[in-house]
Amino acid sequence: MTATETVAAERASAPAPVRPRRRRKFLGAPWILLAPFLALFVLTVLAPVILAVAQSFTRINRAGMFGEKGVTSSFAGFDNFTQALTNSNFIQAIGRVLLFGVVQVPVMTVFATVLALLLESASARWPAFFRAAYFLPYGIPGVIATILWSFLYVPGLSPLVDAGKLVGLDIDFLGPNTVLWSIANIVTWTYTGYNMLIVIAQLKSIPSDIYEAARMDGASPLRIATSIQLPLIRPALVLSLVFSIIGTLQLFVEPQVLHTVSPAIVSEYTPNLSAYTNAFAYNDYGIASAEAVIIAVAAFVLSFGFLAWTNRKGRS
Structure with a gap:
């Protein structure tokens, strides 16, 4: 074998270099840190606002003088706003x-x-x-x-x-x-x-x-x-x-x-x-x-x- 062939054979038999593994970024870390605040915000701010807006378009119907026969709700449209503004x-x-x-x-x-x-x-x-x-x-x-x-x-x-x-x-x-x-x-x-x-x-x-x-x-x-x-x-x-x-x-x-x-x-x-x-x-x-x-x-x-x-x- 010539010198060139010997060097080529050694390179082929040598183990491949180990490349350092890249650490994958965990994109969910900011959301985990924000989770307590977001949970409190949704429960104490966003949910009450949504509930108030939804209730503003509903009407409570009570059966009986004091509602003893049952209470139901129905869609009122803008009647509540009209009644408030009048x-x-x-x-x-x-x-x-x-x-x-x-x-x-x-x-x-x-x-x-x-x-x-x-x-x-x-x-x-x-x-x-x-x-x-x-x-x-x-x-x-x-x-x-x-x-x-x-x-x-x-x-x-x-x-x-x-x-x-x-x-x-x-x-x-x-x-x-x-x-x-x-x-x-x-x-x-x-x-x-x-x-x-x-x-x-x-x-x-x-x-x-x-x-x-x-x-x-x-x-x-x-x-x-x-x-x-x-x-x-x-x-x-x-x-x-x-x-x-x-x-x-x-x-x-x-x-x-x-x-x-x-x-x-x-x-x-x-x-x-x-x-x-x-x-x-x-x-x-x-x-x-x-x-x-x-x-x-x-x-x-x-x-x-x-x-x-x-x-x-x-x-x-």
Whole structure:
């Protein structure tokens, strides 16, 4: 055999090189990690929403005076929505919360913005302490906060009412013309600190170089606030306003608690109270679900409309 043939024979008899095995990627790992969250989301958010929408198109039929002969459900179409939108109490409740939002939301946003600007100014003392103090009301449950404020509203218990009588003012915080603004006061006291922190988070993201350049140009603190800080915290203000709009339509706890001390608060004082009353007082889950769907759609339309308006205004 020649040398060439010998080398070829050795190569043919030599074992083939072992290639390293590639590890196959397990594509299902992210879904396994997300499974607990997705399960909770489906059970606590998605399923109730689907059930409410389905119930809004059904009608409960009870045989007998109290349904003792059986209860059946049937498809109602849009009858529940028609009945809800023709209910004068429900329409008045919607108008009431819209008036509440038009007044309360801007006032609360202004308070939150002013507090945030003051606490983030260079001359602020103990900002961490005051941030915690202003945020503290948000940590108090709404029921407890309303009960605490009710002692300041009820005549005979309220030092504010007694102080007003000393100067000739007869203040009725729970009257039909004032109880809505008493509720607005509780909501403002509770959520101003929360919105303040949203604005502060945006303020802290502003580069310090901008402040230094403005001070070198001789800008006063007021000029810095109006020309630099307010334009740059616009996204935080928009977010705060959207949250407040949604929260306004969900107004429930404060009027529900004050209902026990104020005859002016009826069982359908707000849209959420109306849905609650229809579901648990009248056992009419179809109407209650229709009202809940209307509230959700109204919150979406108002929030989306506000975002579209602010984006269009920001580009102009």
